[in-house]
Each structure stands twice: as C-alpha cells, then as structure tokens.
Amino acid sequence: MRDSLRLVIVLTLVAALSGGILAYTWDKITPIIDANNAAALADSILEVMPGAVSYEIWTAEAASSVDADATASGTADADTTASGTADAGAAATGTVDADATASGTVDADAATSGTVDADTTASGTVDTAAAATGAADADATASGTADADATASGSVDGTSGSSLVATIHEIYRGLDANGKTAAVAFVVDANGYGGTIRMIVGVEPAARKLTQIKVLEHAETPGLGARITEPAFLRQFENKSIDDAFAAKQDVDAIAGATVSTIAVASTIKSALTEVETELRAGGAW
Amino acid sequence: MQTSINREFLKGLWDEHPILRLLIGMCPTLAVTTAAVNGLGMGLSVIFVLVCSSVIISLIRNFIPNQVRIPCFIMIIATFTTIIDMVLAAYFPALHEVLGLFIPLIVVNCIILGRAEAFACKNPPARAFIDALGMGLGVTWGLTFIGAIREIMGMGTVFGLQIVPETATSWIIFLLPPGAFFTLGIVVGAMNHINHVMERRRQQTVRSAAAGQAVQG
Known part of the structure; x- marks a missing residue:
C-alpha cells in the first residue's frame, strides 16, 4: 500500500511539475509567437504585392451583400462567389450547404424549426456540391424534417468530387x-x-x-x-x-x-x- | 578516471554509435535525412533534449520508483522537447521553420529514452552529461553524413551547394524512402567493414609483438 502510494505521488509530482513548467513557458511564449506570426504575415502580404505600399483587408460584406449566418446548433456553409445576395441563415439544428457560384436562383428552404434561405442572383455558373443535374440540392439534415429545394436556371457544374478545394x-x-x-x-x-x-x-x-x-x-x-x-x-x-x-x-x-x-x-x-x-x-x- | 570519462564521451561517436552501431532511433534517421542540413538540425535538437533530459533524470534517479520510471522519463523528455519547440518558434523563427517538423519527433526518438534507461538513471549527473553529449554528437554526425550522401546522390548538392555538375542525372530514389534504407545499409556495412579491418590489424600487431617476444625469449 505504501509502495503504490509512493508511485502515485511521484508520478503526480513529475506530471504536475512538467505541466507547470510547460504552462509557464506557454504563457510567456505564445504572445511572442503570435506577434512573430502576425509580423511575418504582414511582411508576406506586402512582399507578394511589390507595387503596394500599404494594404487593407477586402471584405465581401462591404462591397456586395454576401451573408452567411448560422444562428443555430448546426453548421451552415455558404460558399458564395456571386455578385448578388446570398443568405444562408440556418435557424435549425442541421447542416446546410449552399454553394452557389451564380446564374440563377438557388433556394434552400428548411421546413423545420427554422428557415434556410440561399438566394443567389447573378450571371455565371452554378456550382453545387450536391447534384450535377439541372436542379441543385442543398441538404438540411435537421432534427425533424427538412426540405431544401434549389432551382438553378443556368449551367450547373457538378465538379465537387475533386479533392482540390480552395x-x-x-x-x-x-x-x-x-x-x-x-x-x-x-x-x-x-x-x-x-x-x-x-x-x-x-x-x-x-x-x-x-x-x-x-x-x-x-x-x-x-x-x-x-x-x-x-x-x-x-x-x-x-x-x-x-x-x-x-x-x-x-x-x-x-x-x-x-x-x-x-x-x-x-x-x-x-x-x-x-x-x-x-x-x-x-x-x-x- | 580521466580515461573512463574520455571513453564515456567517445563511445557514442563510434563504438556505440546509436544509429550506426546500436541501430536505434531508425524512424527519424530514415525520415529526416533527405538533406545534410536537415540531418544536422535534427542532430542539434537531439543534443539539446538528450543532454537536458539525461542530466535531470540523473539528478532525480534516486527518487523515481523503478515501476514508474518510464512514464517519468517520457514526461521529462516531452517537457524539454515542447520547450525547445516553443523557444525556437519564439526567438528563432527562421530556424524553427527548418526544424519545426522534426522537433516533435524527438519525443519518440528511442535514443533519448534509451540513454535515460541505460545510462542516466544509473550514473551521476556529470557522467550522464558526458555520455549524452557524446551520444548526441554521434547522432548528429551520423544524420548529417547520411543526409549528405542522400543529398549528393539525389540532388547533386551538399548543404545546398552544387557539387555535382547540373547536367549529371541525379538519382531521385535516394531522396525517396527506399534511398534512406539503401544509404543506411551501405553506411552500416562500411562501418562494420572498417571495424573488421581495424580488429584484424590489431590482432596482427598483437601476434607479431608476441612473436617478437618469443624470438627474443
């Protein structure tokens, strides 16, 4: 009994000491690492744009109205590259994917405990992760029944099988x-x-x-x-x-x-x- | 005493070379030696962790119960590895960029656990330090040497300097995993051969000396 108690005490001590030392080092060093990374990123940004003297972050929200809101215990992915309005508000417990790269209207309605809209009006091609037919599907798997209809009046590209997603x-x-x-x-x-x-x-x-x-x-x-x-x-x-x-x-x-x-x-x-x-x-x- | 200290130091460099004689720590050896500079960087990181952990383990060797010694060693080694990783990232970002990938590998490098188990937990700190330094330098030259061979064969460069004319075909296979095995095998074989030849010479000298004595007698 005394022997096993000794084992527990020694192990706990070594673990606590190691943990303490690591926590202290982490605490002291993370700000420096973060500052280094931020400085390195800032340098890189200017480095790859030789003509620029300063830079600003370009935001989609500022230029056009592209929104992607997820107000639920689910995930909402809205990859929108469209010159229009794209709303993907998922008020349901489910997963909502709405990939729209344009031309046409993509509606995704989830008739559950919430509504999911993904409207896109633009000119271009429509990229859907779901189906390569004329109709694009945006699936909402929710705790209940969820319907998601997407109507795309344009050319639909179903090239989502590629592992190379940027x-x-x-x-x-x-x-x-x-x-x-x-x-x-x-x-x-x-x-x-x-x-x-x-x-x-x-x-x-x-x-x-x-x-x-x-x-x-x-x-x-x-x-x-x-x-x-x-x-x-x-x-x-x-x-x-x-x-x-x-x-x-x-x-x-x-x-x-x-x-x-x-x-x-x-x-x-x-x-x-x-x-x-x-x-x-x-x-x-x- | 002095000679035995020398021996503790030198054994890691040749007679008990961890990579080329004891054949331990093969994973990082095969994985990181694609270029001489990678081998050198890995070796230097190993020296740091090996020396620090050996000294600490030697200091607390009498407090650690035998049954839990390995978890304790691993915790100490992992602590030092993490610290060196963070310190390099904070103060030497350029070096960390080169070595960053290998440093976490040191935790699972059995050379370090091997020295803790075989030497540091049985010897006083000073001897553990000398032993760790010798072993660490042994690892460093071993990794750098293998890395240099693979770099010359695979890219025609060593430490980034072109030494084989660029027109010569370089053998990419030496940079790929099979090349690591080829190179390691050849280097271990060459080392065994050298040892063999030296041993035969030594025996010959002993024999001729004995023969000389017999004639005199």
Missing part, C-alpha cells in the same frame, strides 16, 4: 501611394501531401498576372514536397498570366518526387484565382 481566407487589397489598388493578395489553403499548405498569392488584376506567391505554412515531406518553399519553385509563378493552365509538368515544373505537392499548389492557385476574380469583380474591386 479555401480562401482573406483577401487583401494592396494600395499604392495614391490609394489606388495596385495589387491584390489572398491567403489560400491547399490540400497537400502531408496536410494543409497555406499560401499567400499576389495578383495584379490590371495586368492579369501573378506578382509573387509565398508558402506560409506546410507539412510536406522534407527534401521532397517541402521544396515548394524554395525560390526555384516559387519563381516560376512570378509574372505568370492568370489565364495560364497551371497544369503540373506543362506550364508548371513539377518537383521531382513531389508531384502531389506541385499539383496541389498549382491547381489551388488556379481555382482560387477564378473565385477571387469573380468575387472582386462583383465587388467592383477588380
């Missing part, structure tokens, strides 16, 4: 000395080989070309996929026309042994560019 985080507008838009930069996540690759991409909208790209975070294999951070790889995107194909081994040199990482970077940039262009055009900032 997740665009922030869009920054780079301003030159006169306060005019010199360039645009955006932070985007790609699905790499070892995890998420977070990049910042600079674009010159007027010239329709990239300025620079930079990898912010990644978890690719050292020596192989990790070479996406090397200048030799990144330089080929400088001044690249955004209308290029961005296809690995064609207009983008693939890193030997790291084709997955190369494709992830190239195709994510391509699809993100399309989305960003649509969104900025809608907001009149392109």
Whole structure:
C-alpha cells in the first residue's frame, strides 16, 4: 500500500511539475509567437504585392451583400462567389450547404424549426456540391424534417468530387501611394501531401498576372514536397498570366518526387484565382 | 578516471554509435535525412533534449520508483522537447521553420529514452552529461553524413551547394524512402567493414609483438 502510494505521488509530482513548467513557458511564449506570426504575415502580404505600399483587408460584406449566418446548433456553409445576395441563415439544428457560384436562383428552404434561405442572383455558373443535374440540392439534415429545394436556371457544374478545394481566407487589397489598388493578395489553403499548405498569392488584376506567391505554412515531406518553399519553385509563378493552365509538368515544373505537392499548389492557385476574380469583380474591386 | 570519462564521451561517436552501431532511433534517421542540413538540425535538437533530459533524470534517479520510471522519463523528455519547440518558434523563427517538423519527433526518438534507461538513471549527473553529449554528437554526425550522401546522390548538392555538375542525372530514389534504407545499409556495412579491418590489424600487431617476444625469449 505504501509502495503504490509512493508511485502515485511521484508520478503526480513529475506530471504536475512538467505541466507547470510547460504552462509557464506557454504563457510567456505564445504572445511572442503570435506577434512573430502576425509580423511575418504582414511582411508576406506586402512582399507578394511589390507595387503596394500599404494594404487593407477586402471584405465581401462591404462591397456586395454576401451573408452567411448560422444562428443555430448546426453548421451552415455558404460558399458564395456571386455578385448578388446570398443568405444562408440556418435557424435549425442541421447542416446546410449552399454553394452557389451564380446564374440563377438557388433556394434552400428548411421546413423545420427554422428557415434556410440561399438566394443567389447573378450571371455565371452554378456550382453545387450536391447534384450535377439541372436542379441543385442543398441538404438540411435537421432534427425533424427538412426540405431544401434549389432551382438553378443556368449551367450547373457538378465538379465537387475533386479533392482540390480552395479555401480562401482573406483577401487583401494592396494600395499604392495614391490609394489606388495596385495589387491584390489572398491567403489560400491547399490540400497537400502531408496536410494543409497555406499560401499567400499576389495578383495584379490590371495586368492579369501573378506578382509573387509565398508558402506560409506546410507539412510536406522534407527534401521532397517541402521544396515548394524554395525560390526555384516559387519563381516560376512570378509574372505568370492568370489565364495560364497551371497544369503540373506543362506550364508548371513539377518537383521531382513531389508531384502531389506541385499539383496541389498549382491547381489551388488556379481555382482560387477564378473565385477571387469573380468575387472582386462583383465587388467592383477588380 | 580521466580515461573512463574520455571513453564515456567517445563511445557514442563510434563504438556505440546509436544509429550506426546500436541501430536505434531508425524512424527519424530514415525520415529526416533527405538533406545534410536537415540531418544536422535534427542532430542539434537531439543534443539539446538528450543532454537536458539525461542530466535531470540523473539528478532525480534516486527518487523515481523503478515501476514508474518510464512514464517519468517520457514526461521529462516531452517537457524539454515542447520547450525547445516553443523557444525556437519564439526567438528563432527562421530556424524553427527548418526544424519545426522534426522537433516533435524527438519525443519518440528511442535514443533519448534509451540513454535515460541505460545510462542516466544509473550514473551521476556529470557522467550522464558526458555520455549524452557524446551520444548526441554521434547522432548528429551520423544524420548529417547520411543526409549528405542522400543529398549528393539525389540532388547533386551538399548543404545546398552544387557539387555535382547540373547536367549529371541525379538519382531521385535516394531522396525517396527506399534511398534512406539503401544509404543506411551501405553506411552500416562500411562501418562494420572498417571495424573488421581495424580488429584484424590489431590482432596482427598483437601476434607479431608476441612473436617478437618469443624470438627474443
């Protein structure tokens, strides 16, 4: 009994000490790490937009009225790249997906303990995660019955099977000395080989070309996929026309042994560019 | 005493080289040695964690009951690994960017637990320090050497410097996982061969010395 008590005490002591030391270090060091990261991001933003002297965060809400509200114990995804109004207010316990990239009307009504609306009026193509037929479905799986109808009077693209989904985080507008838009930069996540690759991409909208790209975070294999951070790889995107194909081994040199990482970077940039262009055009900032 | 301290230090560099003689810590060895600089960085991180944890474990070795020694060692090692990870991220972001991926791997590096178990928990702090330093340096040169070979074969560079003409075909396979096994096998084989040759020479000298004595006698 005394022996086992001693074991418990020693283990508890060691664990408490380790925990205490770690908590103290964490407490002291996180602000420094956060400050470092923020400074690094700010540097990167200006770095990929050589023409800009300052930048501001470009918000969709400010330019057009694109809303995505989730007022429930459910999740509401509303990927809208439309020049219109898109509301996805989910007042129900359920999951609501409404991907609308435009032309037509997409309605998603959930007749449960709440209403779900996803209205989009614009011109372009409609991208739905659900069905590639004429009708787009937005499913609301709720604690009850939920109906979601979507009518799209346009061309519907059912290309959602692709694993390469660009997740665009922030869009920054780079301003030159006169306060005019010199360039645009955006932070985007790609699905790499070892995890998420977070990049910042600079674009010159007027010239329709990239300025620079930079990898912010990644978890690719050292020596192989990790070479996406090397200048030799990144330089080929400088001044690249955004209308290029961005296809690995064609207009983008693939890193030997790291084709997955190369494709992830190239195709994510391509699809993100399309989305960003649509969104900025809608907001009149392109 | 002096010679035994020297021995504690030197054994990690050759005779009991953790990677190339004891063949422990194979996971990080195979995974991170795609370039010389990666091997060096991993080795330096290992030195830090190994030295700190060995000294601490040696200091508290008499308080730790035998039955719970391994959980205690792991907690100490994990604490140091996390601290070095955070400190590097805060004060040396550039270095952390290069090493960041490998540092968490140190916790599961059995070289460190192995030294804690085999040496630090049985020896006073000073000896544990010397042992850890020797072993850590052994790991460092081992990883750097393997990394350099793979980098030369796979990319034609070493520490990023082009040494093979760029026109020469580089063998990508050396950067891929199989290349790690090839390289490790060849290096371990070469080391065994060197030891074998040295042992034979030593025996010959002993024998000829004995023969000389016999003639004189």
